[in-house]
């Protein structure tokens with residue numbers, strides 16, 4: 032039986048380890064304990080690890096570093112030398128290199144691995160990490176949270192009940208976790224971190240300092256050169272115009288900075304010597320005090336995160352039995368000093384950057400080791416929800432959209448949680464709830480990550496009442512997100528399907544600012560009631576409106592033109608209003624006036640006066656398909672017209688089933704829209720018809736505000 036190995040697939044470095052003769056041992060790769068997480072594609076082959084890390088500085092376009100930042104995002108791809116590489120492909124190359132090294136070291140084929148992932152990794156990130164492992168030829172025994180791996184390496188046997196704080200500062204990320212360890216149960220109780228903070232930033236601070244020194248010596252402006260040092264993952268501005276000399280200088284400076292930093296983790300001073308660089312030569316001493324001053328604000332940010340994670344676990348530093356430092360950057364002396372001050376003297380191993388892989392090796396060994404020195408232990412691992420999950424919801428009090436959190440961050444997994452929401456429904460259509468799932472702590476949806484569009488169909492409609500729907504989110508034991516919804520009154524589960532996110536999500540920004548979303552902030556003007564009365568529909572929707580008078584300028588968002596209105600603006604005024612972006616709702620009796628105001632935009636068939644029950648098809652919200660056939664409308668006005676021809680670009684909202692005639696159309700005109708309907712409000716309408724009319728009015732509001740109103744449900748404050 033072959034050895035299973037443990038792998039830390041890090042942002043900056045990868046490490047493999049194996050349980051052998053009673054201990055976890057790091058597997059050397061190219062003579063080192065760590066393999067830089069970098070690949071670089073050349074026409075004659077692919078470099079992996081150390082040589083790729085160096086080449087990435089001079090050939091950034093053909094190299095990939097920090098692939099872990101992109102795994103599972105479903106969109107990142109690199110086109111290099113005519114080939115496409117996904118984050119899974121690149122991760123698989125790194126894992127393949129570790130596999131080779133392990134096979135060389137152990138002298139046999141290696142097929143099983145435990146791979147570590149950050150405790151905050153979501154579904155897709157975990158799924159793709161596993162896929163990468165399989166693509167590299169591993170059977171992935173388990174995906175293990177990194178802090179749990181570190182805690183296991185710290186000691187399965189050190190004391191029975193302990194609360195540990197794992198402080199992991201790597202090359203590009205910082206994360207801090209609190210674990211409760213009971214016997215062999217490892218429970219992550221809280222996680223936090225800063226995913227854009229690590230040792231690379233310390234290097235850049237030193238680089239910046241060195242460029243400052245070069246600037247002083249040469250009196251040259253180094254603006255363009257500085258811009259070459261954009262953060263990883265972000266586009267490096269100016270790379271296109273940089274000369275090869277600059278790229279080489281960048282590589283030398285970056286390497287020199289990292290070496291200086293590493294020296295300063297032992298020595299109090301170091302010397303940076305770079306002959307012939309950017310028109311000068313550098314030979315500078317850097318003291319630990321200078322260096323610490325540079326990095327102090329960043330270290331302070333990590334200490335702040337410690338406070339936050341303690342608070343979210345409802346603990347104080349006194350409750351922590353042990354602080355464990357892992358990650359190469361915890362070798363910075365200032366880190367240890369500050370952690371000691373903030374919490375307590377930390378425990379640190381000699382191989383801080385190998386601790387996670389070694390913990391994984393212990394787990395791998397206990398699962399499947401051929402080594403008799405290892406007594407298999409059953410390790411139970413529990414995680415917490417790394418982020419809050421909410422739904423984009425309209426809050427009545429604040430009149431804006433908020434991230435209404437359903438599951439809070441740091442809840443033990445598995446878990447389930449539900450919250451009730453209210454929803455406006457209408458008769459004669461398939462009422463659906465579109466829930467945009469948000470990940471993040473902010474109340475502002477625009478600051479959260481939208482992770483899915485969940486559509487629940489079949490919400491029942493009760494005339495005159497809002498539907499109450501409970502949305503339930505969950506994390507299963509593998510940390511995979513689940514979503515469901517049911518009607519509160521009946522308990523009926525709603526059918527769910529998941530839709531791709533729309534490309535344009537800018538409306539999220541808008542609605543979270545409030546104001547523009549809230550329909551009651553729209554200015555609505557209605558002509559005085561004639562035969563019909565839209566005003567009463569608006570009243571039933573709780574929307575304030577103004578009644579049109581002769582002196583009333585048309586400075587509104589929607590102008591409602593009633594049937595046989597006693598007063599209305601001139602054809603010219605209406606045309607100007609719509610051309611300028613206004614939205615006009617006109618009822619059938621205005622047909623002749625509409626002809627005057629919008630010649631050619633709508634053509635009418637003035638032939639038909641009807642007094643019968645008709646059947647109409649209801650077209651869906653997106654105006655793409657028929658969703659409700661055979662809606663019966665008691666339709667007996669004495670003077671009505673049906674639209675027989677629509678103008679270019681118009682959309683049908685409601686079509687009469689028997690004749691195929693359009694009863695409601697939307698016609699774009701100028702910058703605005705005309706909604707024309709033969710179906711409107713008067714005494715004889717049934718309840719269903721009234722709510723259909725409400726739907727049509729809401730649809731108009733949605734068109735005007737540019738927001739999918741039906742996507743947003745209002746929250747019930749409980």
Ligand code: ADP
Nearest residue numbers: 041042043044201202230231296358359360362
């Ligand atoms: P990751 O988890 O991101 O893959 P590691 O835990 O391997 O990363 O940490 C890599 C970082 O540690 C790099 O920024 C490296 O420069 C830094 N590092 C390694 N050794 C030292 C040291 N002696 N002093 C300071 N920083 C170090």
Ligand code: MG
Nearest residue numbers: 041042201358
């Ligand atoms: Mg790491």
